Amino acid sequence: MKVALFVPCYVDQFYPKAAIATLELLEKLGVEVHYPKNQTCCGQPMANSGYEHLTTGCNNLFIDNFIGYDYIVCPSGSCTLHIKEHLHSPEQEEKAVDIRKRVYELTEFLVDVLKVDNLKARFPYKVGLHNSCHGLRGLRISQMSELVAPAFSKPAQLLDMVEGLELVPLSRNDDCCGFGGTFCVVEEAVSSKMGIDRVDDHIEHGAQYITSADLSCLMHLEGILRRQKSDVKVIHVAEILNHYSNE
Known part of the structure; x- marks a missing residue:
């Protein structure tokens, strides 16, 4: 299969190791990965701020970069969901529809398309899994706790394959962290308190x-x-699934 790697702008600028880990992981699994070099922001920040009518340029550029691939894989649930639900183009709507059907968040691609059942990875640490709202309630990569339905989690399913990793239980599995894109700007105090509560749950466990x-x-x-000077670190799921250590 021919797969295009979609790297969101904030991943490119702040967390390039996650993008590199995604590439390496996919290649280890036998995927032919291409990186369209002219890709840029998908337009989500503008759309979230109420300016979706100004995202036409981003949409058309995205289509030009990603049309023609079997799948488009992204290490970001929120950006994946934005493309899946909001990619439109008056000039190229047929192509936009085709791309919307082919874009996948990394863990859903690994579970649903590649059907990965074994990973050569080792990460001997206690890890807490944060279920993002976009991934949980938009992409449905995990089950929402408010539903009376069988539980599942595609990220947890993959993390369970990692040698030495202990997935710690949390008191509230799917609370919002408070980021919410522009929400953390316009509701700074509420956003901060939600984030602190989320961090505390992980630390307590x-x-x-x-x-x-x-x-x-x-x-x-x-x-x-x-800000808390905590020893707890954050790490993208791709970096864990791609990690092998003898520690």
Whole structure:
């Protein structure tokens, strides 16, 4: 299969190791990965701020870069969901529809498309899994606790394959971290309190690392951890699944 790697702008600028880990992991699993070099922001920040009508340029550029691939894989739930639900183009709507059907968040691609059942990975630490709202309630990569339905978690399913990793239980598995894109700007105090509560849940249960399929959430939580001078670190799920250590 021919797969295009979609790297969100904030991942490129702040967490490039997560993008590199995604590339390496996919290649280890036998995937032919391409990186369209002219890709840039998907337009989500503008759309979240109420300016979706100004995202036409971003949409058309995205289509030009990603049309023609079997799949498009992204290490970010929020950006994946934005493309999946909001990619439109008056000039190229047929292509936009085709791309919306082919874009996948990394863990859903590994579970649903590649059907990975074994990983050569080792990460001997206690890890807390943060379920982002976009991944949970948008992409449905995990089950929402408010539903009376069988539980599942695609990120947890993959993390369970990692040697030495202990996935710690949390008191509230799917609370929002408070980031919410522009929410953390316009509701700073509420956002900060939600993030602190989320961090406290992980710390109370002994997590050494907090992981997620959404680096935007991890960026928010990392800011809180740094201000608390905590030893707990954040790490994208791809970095764990691609990690092998003899420690």
